[in-house]
Amino acid sequence: MALRGTNQEFGRPYNRRIVLESVRRFGPIARGDIARHVGLTVQTVSTIVRELEEQGYILSVREEPKGRGLPPATLRINPDGGYAVGIHLTPLGIDAALINLSGDVVEDAHRSAPNAAPDDAFEAIGAMVSEMTRRRPGSRVIGIGMALPGPFGVEPMSFVGPTTMVGWRDVLLRERLSAATGLPAFFENDMAAAAMGERLYGFGAKHSEYYYLYFGVGLGGAMLHDGSVLRGAWGNAGEIGHIPVVPGGEPCPCGNRGCLERYISLDARSRWSGDDTGWVAEVAPVFRNAIAIIENLFDPETIVLGGLASPALLERLAASLEPLLNSVSARKDRTTPRILVAQGGQHAVLRGAAALAVSGVLSPRFGQIFTAKRQRDGDLLKGGDIAA
Structure with a gap:
C-alpha cells in the first residue's frame, strides 16, 4: 500500500503515522526523502518529525563529515521507543x-x-x-x-x-x-504471522516473492508477494494442509480423506512410532509432490521451511526432497536455492x-x-x- 499523507481536517494523527511508518520501513532516511515518499511538504514532515523525536519514537543521526559541509541528518526508528x-x-x-x-x-x-x-x-x-x-x-x-x-x-x-x-x-x-x-x-x-516474522528478520528480508511453509501441529503456508501475505477473499489462503493428496487416504477432521497434513505435520510425526529418520523417509514422496504443487501454483523465488518443527527436523525434511521434481522453479538462471530452512526459528x-x-x-x-x-x-x- 502506498504511503500518502492527507490534508483533510483531523488528518494530523494520520500523517504522523504515515511519517513514522515511512521511517520504520525505509530508515535511515532524510526528511526530504520522507516528504517525497508520502506526498507532504518538507515543512509538514519536519514538524511531525520533531514531535516524534520528542516522543521518543525516532532518532536523528548525523554521520561524520567526509568533506566540506555537514551531511544531512537521517532518521531511524528508536528500538526502545x-x-x-x-x-x-x-x-x-x-x-x-x-x-x-x-x-x-x-x-x-x-x-x-x-x-x-x-x-x-x-x-x-x-x-x-x-x-x-x-x-x-x-x-x-x-x-x-x-x-x-x-x-x-x-x-x-x-x-x-x-x-x-x-x-x-x-x-x-x-x-x-x-x-x-x-x-x-x-x-x-x-x-x-510466521511468514511475516521471517520477512522482517530472516531470509524474507532478502526476497519479496517466496512461499513460507509452516510446520505446526498441522501444515499451512503463506505466499509473500511484494513483501505482503496473499490473504484470499476471506483471509484463509494458505491452508495447503487440507489439500487431499492420497485418494482414499487417512480421514481428516475437516471431512476429507488423505489431506496433506495427515502425513506431513508435527501431529503426523507424533503418530509415527519410529524415529525422525524413518518418518522423513516415509513421507518424502508425498512431500516432494507437495513442493512441486506449490512451485507450479505460485512460481516463488524460493520455498522457506519453518514453523514449530526443530531446525534439525526441518533440515532432514529439506534433504529428503532431493532430487526435486521438475516444475516452473527448475530454472538454470536461478541464484537462490529452491528450498531454504527458516532463520527466524520458533520466535x-x-x-x-x-x-x-x-x-x-x-x-x-x-x-x-x-x-x-x-x-x-x-x-x-x-x-x-x-x-x-
Missing part, C-alpha cells in the same frame, strides 16, 4: 514475547496449557503480559498481536481436530484480548504477531480508522505506558 507483545496460542500451550521496535525479543514467557479454554487462556495471557511488562517499568507498549491456528470462519474446518482448540468457535478474539491486557489488540493465523511467529500490532497501530490503515474514531478513543501514540 516502544514495545509490542506477540502471543502464540496453540493446542499445546501459550508463548508470549515483548519485542522492541527493531524486532528484538527482550522478554519472553511460556505457559503449558494443553487445549486451554478461552477463559483460562485469556487469564493466562493477561498474567504473562503483566509479568513481562513489570520487568520494563516506565516503557511504552504499543499493542498486542495474537497468532493462532486457522482457518477462521469455515464451518466444517475451523476449531476442529488436533490442530485447533476446542471451544474457541465464535470467541470475540480481539475484544477478549484487549480486555485481558488493556492494549490495542490484533490477531492473525499463525502461518501468516518467527511471535515477531510476526508483534509486528502485526505495530503495523496495526502505526500504519496508515489504522490511522484512517483512528481519524474516524478520534472523539471516542484518543491518540494511542501518546499513551500506553507500562504500569510500574
Whole structure:
C-alpha cells in the first residue's frame, strides 16, 4: 500500500503515522526523502518529525563529515521507543514475547496449557503480559498481536481436530484480548504471522516473492508477494494442509480423506512410532509432490521451511526432497536455492504477531480508522505506558 499523507481536517494523527511508518520501513532516511515518499511538504514532515523525536519514537543521526559541509541528518526508528507483545496460542500451550521496535525479543514467557479454554487462556495471557511488562517499568507498549491456528470462519474446518482448540468457535478474539491486557489488540493465523516474522528478520528480508511453509501441529503456508501475505477473499489462503493428496487416504477432521497434513505435520510425526529418520523417509514422496504443487501454483523465488518443527527436523525434511521434481522453479538462471530452512526459528511467529500490532497501530490503515474514531478513543501514540 502506498504511503500518502492527507490534508483533510483531523488528518494530523494520520500523517504522523504515515511519517513514522515511512521511517520504520525505509530508515535511515532524510526528511526530504520522507516528504517525497508520502506526498507532504518538507515543512509538514519536519514538524511531525520533531514531535516524534520528542516522543521518543525516532532518532536523528548525523554521520561524520567526509568533506566540506555537514551531511544531512537521517532518521531511524528508536528500538526502545516502544514495545509490542506477540502471543502464540496453540493446542499445546501459550508463548508470549515483548519485542522492541527493531524486532528484538527482550522478554519472553511460556505457559503449558494443553487445549486451554478461552477463559483460562485469556487469564493466562493477561498474567504473562503483566509479568513481562513489570520487568520494563516506565516503557511504552504499543499493542498486542495474537497468532493462532486457522482457518477462521469455515464451518466444517475451523476449531476442529488436533490442530485447533476446542471451544474457541465464535470467541470475540480481539475484544477478549484487549480486555485481558488493556492494549490495542490484533490477531492473525499463525502461518501468516510466521511468514511475516521471517520477512522482517530472516531470509524474507532478502526476497519479496517466496512461499513460507509452516510446520505446526498441522501444515499451512503463506505466499509473500511484494513483501505482503496473499490473504484470499476471506483471509484463509494458505491452508495447503487440507489439500487431499492420497485418494482414499487417512480421514481428516475437516471431512476429507488423505489431506496433506495427515502425513506431513508435527501431529503426523507424533503418530509415527519410529524415529525422525524413518518418518522423513516415509513421507518424502508425498512431500516432494507437495513442493512441486506449490512451485507450479505460485512460481516463488524460493520455498522457506519453518514453523514449530526443530531446525534439525526441518533440515532432514529439506534433504529428503532431493532430487526435486521438475516444475516452473527448475530454472538454470536461478541464484537462490529452491528450498531454504527458516532463520527466524520458533520466535518467527511471535515477531510476526508483534509486528502485526505495530503495523496495526502505526500504519496508515489504522490511522484512517483512528481519524474516524478520534472523539471516542484518543491518540494511542501518546499513551500506553507500562504500569510500574
